[in-house]
Amino acid sequence: MHGAGRRAAPVLLALASAVAAACSNPTVPNYNALAGFPHTAASLQSEVTGAFDGVRSDIGNFQLFTDGMARNTAYFTASEQRFVSVVTGESFAGAGDLFMGPSVWDFYFNAIKGIDTIIGNIGAITVPTASGSGPLPATQQEALFGAMETLKAMYYMYIAQTRDTLGVPVNEVGHPIGAPPTPILCARDVWSQIVAMLDSANDSLTVAGSATAFPVAMPPGFALVSGNAGSFAGFTRALRGKARIELAYSSGRPVDTLSIGTPNAAQLDSAIADIQSAAPVYSATLSAAAAVPAADLGVFHTFSTTSNDVQNPINTNAAAIWVLQDAMAEIDTLDNRFVAKFGDAGAANGPTSVGAHIASSWHYVNNISGNAPIPVVRNVELQFLLARAHLAKGDFATAIALVNGVRTAVGGLPAAAVAADYVDARNFLLAEQRVSTMTEALGDRLDALRDLNLVAARDTTWSARSGPDGIANQIAGGTKDFQTSVIAIPLGESGARNGNITPACP
Amino acid sequence: MSTRSVIVAAVSLALAIAAGHASGQSPARRITGRIVDSADQQPLPAAQVIVTGTTIGAATSDSGAFALRVPAGTQSLSVRRIGYRAATVRLGDAQTDVTVMLHRDILQLEQQVITGVGTSISSRNAATQDPVIVSQTINAVATPTIENALEGKVPGALISDNSGAPGGGLQVQVRGTTSIYATAAGQPLYVIDGVIMSNAAIPSGLNSISNAANNTSGNGPSPQDQETNRIADINPADIESMQFLEGSAASAIYGDKGAAGVILITTKHGSSGKPQYNLTQRVGAFSLSNTLPVRRFTLAEAQADNINRGGPLTAAQVAENYNACNGFCDFQHQLYGSGAGSWETDISVSGSTSSTQYFVSGLSKYDNGAEINTGYQKQSLRTNVVQHITSTLTAAANLAYSASLARRGVNGNDNLGIAGYDNISYTPSYFNMNKRNPDGSFVRNPYGVANAFDDARRILTPETVNRITAGGNLDFKPITNRVQSLQFILQAGADFANQKDQFYAPADLQVERSPLSAFPGTSTYQSASNQLANYSISIIHAFTGVRGIQATTSVGITHDQNALFLPDIVSQNLVAGLANQQFGVVQTSYYTQQNVVNQGVYGQEQLLLFNERLAVTAGINAEASSNDGGVNRYYPFPKASVSYRFLAPARGIDEIKLRGAYGVSGTVPNYGVKFNADSLRGYLGTLGIRYGLVAGDPNIKPETNTDYETGLDATLFKGKVTVGATVYQKRITDLLLQAQALPSTGFNQQWINGGEITNQGIELQIAATPITAGRFTWLTGENFARNQAVVNNLPVPAFQPGFTAFGYSPFGGYRIQAGASPSAFWGQTIVKGVPTITAMGDANPAFTIGFSNDFSYGPLHLHTFLDMRRGFKVSDLTEQYFDGAHNYNDTAGTNRRTAAEAAGLTPYLYNGDYLKLRELTLRYDLPFGLLDRVGRGVFRNASISLSGRNLVTWTRYPGLDPDVSNFSSQLVGRGQDVTPYPPTRSYFLSLDLGL
Numbered sequence A: 001m002h003g004a005g006r007r008a009a010p011v012l013l014a015l016a017s018a019v020a021a022a023c024s025n026p027t028v029p030n031y032n033a034l035a036g037f038p039h040t041a042a043s044l045q046s047e048v049t050g051a052f053d054g055v056r057s058d059i060g061n062f063q064l065f066t067d068g069m070a071r072n073t074a075y076f077t078a079s080e081q082r083f084v085s086v087v088t089g090e091s092f093a094g095a096g097d098l099f100m101g102p103s104v105w106d107f108y109f110n111a112i113k114g115i116d117t118i119i120g121n122i123g124a125i126t127v128p129t130a131s132g133s134g135p136l137p138a139t140q141q142e143a144l145f146g147a148m149e150t151l152k153a154m155y156y157m158y159i160a161q162t163r164d165t166l167g168v169p170v171n172e173v174g175h176p177i178g179a180p181p182t183p184i185l186c187a188r189d190v191w192s193q194i195v196a197m198l199d200s201a202n203d204s205l206t207v208a209g210s211a212t213a214f215p216v217a218m219p220p221g222f223a224l225v226s227g228n229a230g231s232f233a234g235f236t237r238a239l240r241g242k243a244r245i246e247l248a249y250s251s252g253r254p255v256d257t258l259s260i261g262t263p264n265a266a267q268l269d270s271a272i273a274d275i276q277s278a279a280p281v282y283s284a285t286l287s288a289a290a291a292v293p294a295a296d297l298g299v300f301h302t303f304s305t306t307s308n309d310v311q312n313p314i315n316t317n318a319a320a321i322w323v324l325q326d327a328m329a330e331i332d333t334l335d336n337r338f339v340a341k342f343g344d345a346g347a348a349n350g351p352t353s354v355g356a357h358i359a360s361s362w363h364y365v366n367n368i369s370g371n372a373p374i375p376v377v378r379n380v381e382l383q384f385l386l387a388r389a390h391l392a393k394g395d396f397a398t399a400i401a402l403v404n405g406v407r408t409a410v411g412g413l414p415a416a417a418v419a420a421d422y423v424d425a426r427n428f429l430l431a432e433q434r435v436s437t438m439t440e441a442l443g444d445r446l447d448a449l450r451d452l453n454l455v456a457a458r459d460t461t462w463s464a465r466s467g468p469d470g471i472a473n474q475i476a477g478g479t480k481d482f483q484t485s486v487i488a489i490p491l492g493e494s495g496a497r498n499g500n501i502t503p504a505c506p
Numbered sequence B: 001m002s003t004r005s006v007i008v009a010a011v012s013l014a015l016a017i018a019a020g021h022a023s024g025q026s027p028a029r030r031i032t033g034r035i036v037d038s039a040d041q042q043p044l045p046a047a048q049v050i051v052t053g054t055t056i057g058a059a060t061s062d063s064g065a066f067a068l069r070v071p072a073g074t075q076s077l078s079v080r081r082i083g084y085r086a087a088t089v090r091l092g093d094a095q096t097d098v099t100v101m102l103h104r105d106i107l108q109l110e111q112q113v114i115t116g117v118g119t120s121i122s123s124r125n126a127a128t129q130d131p132v133i134v135s136q137t138i139n140a141v142a143t144p145t146i147e148n149a150l151e152g153k154v155p156g157a158l159i160s161d162n163s164g165a166p167g168g169g170l171q172v173q174v175r176g177t178t179s180i181y182a183t184a185a186g187q188p189l190y191v192i193d194g195v196i197m198s199n200a201a202i203p204s205g206l207n208s209i210s211n212a213a214n215n216t217s218g219n220g221p222s223p224q225d226q227e228t229n230r231i232a233d234i235n236p237a238d239i240e241s242m243q244f245l246e247g248s249a250a251s252a253i254y255g256d257k258g259a260a261g262v263i264l265i266t267t268k269h270g271s272s273g274k275p276q277y278n279l280t281q282r283v284g285a286f287s288l289s290n291t292l293p294v295r296r297f298t299l300a301e302a303q304a305d306n307i308n309r310g311g312p313l314t315a316a317q318v319a320e321n322y323n324a325c326n327g328f329c330d331f332q333h334q335l336y337g338s339g340a341g342s343w344e345t346d347i348s349v350s351g352s353t354s355s356t357q358y359f360v361s362g363l364s365k366y367d368n369g370a371e372i373n374t375g376y377q378k379q380s381l382r383t384n385v386v387q388h389i390t391s392t393l394t395a396a397a398n399l400a401y402s403a404s405l406a407r408r409g410v411n412g413n414d415n416l417g418i419a420g421y422d423n424i425s426y427t428p429s430y431f432n433m434n435k436r437n438p439d440g441s442f443v444r445n446p447y448g449v450a451n452a453f454d455d456a457r458r459i460l461t462p463e464t465v466n467r468i469t470a471g472g473n474l475d476f477k478p479i480t481n482r483v484q485s486l487q488f489i490l491q492a493g494a495d496f497a498n499q500k501d502q503f504y505a506p507a508d509l510q511v512e513r514s515p516l517s518a519f520p521g522t523s524t525y526q527s528a529s530n531q532l533a534n535y536s537i538s539i540i541h542a543f544t545g546v547r548g549i550q551a552t553t554s555v556g557i558t559h560d561q562n563a564l565f566l567p568d569i570v571s572q573n574l575v576a577g578l579a580n581q582q583f584g585v586v587q588t589s590y591y592t593q594q595n596v597v598n599q600g601v602y603g604q605e606q607l608l609l610f611n612e613r614l615a616v617t618a619g620i621n622a623e624a625s626s627n628d629g630g631v632n633r634y635y636p637f638p639k640a641s642v643s644y645r646f647l648a649p650a651r652g653i654d655e656i657k658l659r660g661a662y663g664v665s666g667t668v669p670n671y672g673v674k675f676n677a678d679s680l681r682g683y684l685g686t687l688g689i690r691y692g693l694v695a696g697d698p699n700i701k702p703e704t705n706t707d708y709e710t711g712l713d714a715t716l717f718k719g720k721v722t723v724g725a726t727v728y729q730k731r732i733t734d735l736l737l738q739a740q741a742l743p744s745t746g747f748n749q750q751w752i753n754g755g756e757i758t759n760q761g762i763e764l765q766i767a768a769t770p771i772t773a774g775r776f777t778w779l780t781g782e783n784f785a786r787n788q789a790v791v792n793n794l795p796v797p798a799f800q801p802g803f804t805a806f807g808y809s810p811f812g813g814y815r816i817q818a819g820a821s822p823s824a825f826w827g828q829t830i831v832k833g834v835p836t837i838t839a840m841g842d843a844n845p846a847f848t849i850g851f852s853n854d855f856s857y858g859p860l861h862l863h864t865f866l867d868m869r870r871g872f873k874v875s876d877l878t879e880q881y882f883d884g885a886h887n888y889n890d891t892a893g894t895n896r897r898t899a900a901e902a903a904g905l906t907p908y909l910y911n912g913d914y915l916k917l918r919e920l921t922l923r924y925d926l927p928f929g930l931l932d933r934v935g936r937g938v939f940r941n942a943s944i945s946l947s948g949r950n951l952v953t954w955t956r957y958p959g960l961d962p963d964v965s966n967f968s969s970q971l972v973g974r975g976q977d978v979t980p981y982p983p984t985r986s987y988f989l990s991l992d993l994g995l
Helices: A003-022 A039-051 A060-068 A104-122 A138-166 A187-209 A229-252 A265-276 A313-320 A379-393 A396-409 A423-439 A446-453 A454-460 A468-472 A491-495 B003-023 B148-149 B250-259 B299-308 B315-324 B331-336 B421-425 B450-458 B877-884 B891-902 B927-936
Strands: A073-074 A125-129 A132-135 A296-303 A320-325 A343-344 A359-364 A375-377 B027-036 B048-051 B055-061 B067-072 B075-080 B087-091 B096-101 B110-115 B119-122 B131-132 B158-159 B170-176 B189-194 B195-197 B239-245 B263-267 B276-288 B343-354 B356-368 B376-388 B393-407 B463-482 B485-505 B522-543 B550-574 B584-609 B614-625 B633-649 B655-665 B679-683 B684-691 B701-716 B721-733 B736-740 B749-753 B757-775 B776-793 B823-830 B834-840 B847-857 B862-871 B871-878 B907-909 B912-926 B941-955 B984-993
Touching: A039 A104, A039 A125, A039 A138, A039 B684, A060 A138, A104 A138, A138 A187, A138 A229, A138 A446, A187 A229, A229 A375, A229 A379, A229 A446, A265 A379, A375 A379, A379 A396, A379 A423, A379 A446, A423 A446, A468 B315, A491 B736, B027 B075, B027 B421, B055 B067, B055 B376, B067 B075, B075 B096, B075 B862, B087 B096, B110 B239, B110 B250, B110 B584, B119 B584, B148 B158, B148 B170, B148 B701, B158 B847, B189 B250, B195 B463, B195 B485, B195 B522, B239 B250, B239 B463, B250 B263, B250 B584, B250 B633, B250 B655, B250 B701, B299 B315, B331 B421, B331 B450, B343 B984, B421 B450, B421 B877, B485 B984, B550 B847, B776 B912, B834 B871, B834 B907, B871 B877, B877 B891, B927 B941
Parallel strands: B027 B096, B189 B263
Antiparallel strands: A073 A320, A125 A132, A296 A375, A320 A359, A343 A359, B027 B067, B048 B055, B048 B075, B075 B087, B110 B119, B131 B239, B158 B170, B189 B195, B239 B263, B276 B343, B276 B984, B343 B356, B356 B376, B376 B393, B393 B463, B463 B485, B485 B522, B522 B550, B550 B584, B584 B614, B614 B633, B633 B655, B655 B701, B679 B684, B701 B721, B721 B757, B736 B749, B757 B776, B776 B847, B823 B834, B847 B862, B862 B912, B871 B907, B912 B941, B941 B984
16 A cells, blocks of 8 residues: 555544544524423413413404404504405405404414413422422412413403304314314303303312412402402403303304394393402492593503513504594593593594595594503493393393493493383493493404394495395305404314314204 | 445545555656647636546646646646636657647636535536526626626526615525425525525514514514625625536535525636736616606696595695696605715735735725615625645635625515605605705605605614625645545635614604504614534545546535524614614514524545546435434435537537436425424513414424436537527425414414425527627527426415415415415406405516627627516505505506405506516727836726616516515515515726736
């Protein structure tokens, strides 16, 4: 072997060794996401905070869509005219439409998944004890379960409010990806399941004992009910009362339709009882301060403009949210409830974008900011829910009295003289509910319009293409009412179900 | 491939080399000679002279001289030099001196095509279609960035502008759509002097001001930020040549980074002999090349229109404004008619000493933007040094630094009404918007939310980039003899870029105070760092011990790492007048970090047989990436190719080469897709867990691109005509996809591998010198490319890919569906009353043609280049903006389109066919005698030229320019025209001096 060749051979061997050394690839972590989370006391707080945070980013869509569909307000922006044209029913948005897309759906199920993770691990959570560490005390486990189950029911309620007759899959969360899906439940069974969740939550909070404190801190918007299990149970019952009214209507009507039917009286009675026992959220005494939602008794999503937090999602659009002329026709502009939110931009300064002809010159500029809370449930709202329950029972006088109570105490207006009959009481309730809670992401007026089968009547002032006579007939079968009363099941959900989204009532 | 097998192969190779080396000794004699230009007998330095069939060679000196020791007996010498056709001369048994004349390679018949790390092959033998673009082609006309100079010139590479904004922003797509979601496939891989360099496109954070992405949770960086690819940092004048590896048979050497093609850039290196200075000075301007037909009003119409718009002005005010503009306020020319000039200075020196070659260059330039208060300035410096340390050891190093400042204003999509053309779309032309109040402020625009002139002058959008790239190699060649050579090459490089965007929109702007802006005043600060490092170690053995056979064996390892750090601070609700982020009431921070490590091991065998008529290459590259699910799994990327040359097969045909190739390359998954996207978010001081909506796939793997290509190349009529034809099929499998998960499970998407896309195409090239008569020559070249893509199958339901979802009606949108093109535009029609979507065209052209013609008459040269694209669609959202505000002059058209939109149709999807005069240059070379008299021997050459780029566009597209992409570079999703920075044309007067 020549000299150079002899020198080259060891160099080759050295390089071959370098190849061998270089062949183990380093693992690069995921810098932008979490990699597992232990169920410790410290992590429990983050998990629970995450559960409360779940839908805050998307709650603005709930507001924009349900308030527009209820013909209260609309978001007029030149760059996205569908906030007017689709939400108010002037153009079509069926199941394949990407505009409303996964709004009030994906984030909510995702948040429910987080809650189920907490619930599934409550027994495994370890906390410091006198002897070192141990499981959460049984009473706190019950209290935590009750709070989380209430939160879960709350998220399902948002979904149910936007889908109603289209149904909701209630038992799908946590199923393996790719497994055969469980059926979409019809509205009646959805509300029944929600009521059952709230029953279970209320039971656990009761077992925990009213004085039992929670092992975690809750967001400031829950301050009224987060002191102990007893106060939280008031929130749970307030939600259950609302859910029971929906259950009463959905049980009393033929499945998958919007006829009134005969609301279930027992559920109505239970709803009334729930709401009246929902202190500290509920009080029969009303104050003028409640004209501003944040000053009312209630539970709220809270927001912040600090970094890595979520600011009020409506705030960024607020001044472009204009009260519709339909609503203005029955609103007194001196009403404290109206003044608390809306200001007059003047006739020449209204919106200039598509659909401007249906807007008034009043827009949402008062008591709104990046830090402004959005109600989950509040006392004024509960007054109207009580009134609806009494209306459904035929107790028109009580319903009118409840509504007049809000009108005078909160609105600062004289009591209205309303005939104690169904139509007058109903119309009075809807008008006063509108001015009291519009833009608050509660969805009650849309619920009521559906339950009271007023969707068609409401649509008469709109394009011939809208409403059940227009939009619904564009869809094969013509039996589903899309965005004029409900948001379609998202394309992602229907696609993954191969289009089989017919609700079942097992 | 296991590590063990690599070691065994290496040891075997070592033993073979040792044996070969022992038998390779023989008596030798000394040959000296000169290489000269056949036209003027001038000596040619830097020519490579090799004893044919061996690895023995030398380079010529500044005087064209060389000296070699050649084996005894009859031999021949092969001589090659860039720019000249190769020549082979026989040496007599006793001959010791030779002069070789080389003919200029006007049609670029002879080029060395890179086939691996340290290996290359003559283009005569290349088995793949790898177009090479040389410096003269790149620098024929002043160019904003390197990609501009390539538009239309490379068959198979679709190079398109995103907008007319200064500072670049183009997309290069090689042989069709390569992926749907794998972002690494969005651009080809760039390799400069053997070292991988980043072409990252980093969003600037403009979204914080434009609200283009319309995030309810805040506005951080977005793909709608008018991104610029960082290859814009390279100075085109530094480039010697660019080679496009289009098929996987060529790009397989880059494994899971090669599926979108590879562009190999060779920068200029030192010339032989004494220092040579080159100076280029250019002055010129960029100007608006097209405008939209904005509506004109009579005074009576203006009064009525003002009422229709809510009557924000009184009748007297309307008349006053109307008269101030003589009836038409020409916003387009006022806003985009910047009269600022541009200039560019390039200077370089290159030369060599006995052991050192050097090249040093500097660039300083400023490109004005058409829009007021926009522009692009850049300075760069490059040093390339080659040091011959010993006769067997050579070191090369290059170092480049560039600094740029781009100001692009606010254009493209927005959700406020702030972009220039968005503003013009809703502001009637009778309103004198470009007017100041007595206090110097601009008038309030009563017809919308913003005043474009105030925004253009007071919104600051500076983007500074500082970048250092360094590379080098050590080339150790311990064995060189008659039968073999052995070479070790260590290549390494690093690329550090910092992009700083510091944008500011004052709180008192009308748009910041509008109802749509909750927090008046926005100030952003983003400082992105992109760091890339890579190295390779290669062993190359060349064997020429058997007559007529050349075998080149190479093995090696590669390693590269790329990290991105992207912090962004957005401060809003600023105290008036203060831009400091600290003084914003609302402050939001965003942070993204990515890191990917790739490693590979490869082996390749390249054979030249039958006196270089038959070329056979085979190889395999195995690569692993930290982005893969299994980080230690090496995925194989094999390749094989063959070509055969038929010499003078028929009258008039000098040579025909048939070729065929097969290869596999890949694309690594995106960073992080193997993980669930869980995160944390604040909730009034407490961090809460947010479970991700997208499930990761722990088994994710690279996309695989399997290519077959075949073709022929022919030289005709004694080298006066060349033709080339290639057909290919490119099949991409294991696509990175987001499968629809059932959202009611808590996940709405899951990353998976699956599905298949096929691209099939044909590429034709012809070059000729039809006339060479006396002092007149005409050189012409044409290229044609056609690519058809189809999604063969999808394991998921049809879907609209992200960042492109403007819906189907009225604009048209993208949809990935089996049986259709992945880049198809889908629109909506109404069939029996039911909205129905259907494919209505494609964003990628059916075919492209490039026409190049160069005429010379003595010292006078005329260069033209035309770029034609046919059969593609563009979605014109801009037109819909104007229609919505009834602000187009064609009111009948507006009514027609508006009615179509209301009916659920797709009226804003247009044919984008165009023919562009991309380049036009008239150059005059000053006579040498004149130079000698004026410069007293100082000047080697001098020329003056007048050039223009994008001077004329012939198209029926009604928008500003069919060459447009709102979302910048996209795998799919180009061709969406959303109030872009308008297109420009440029003119430059240039002086080139050689000293």
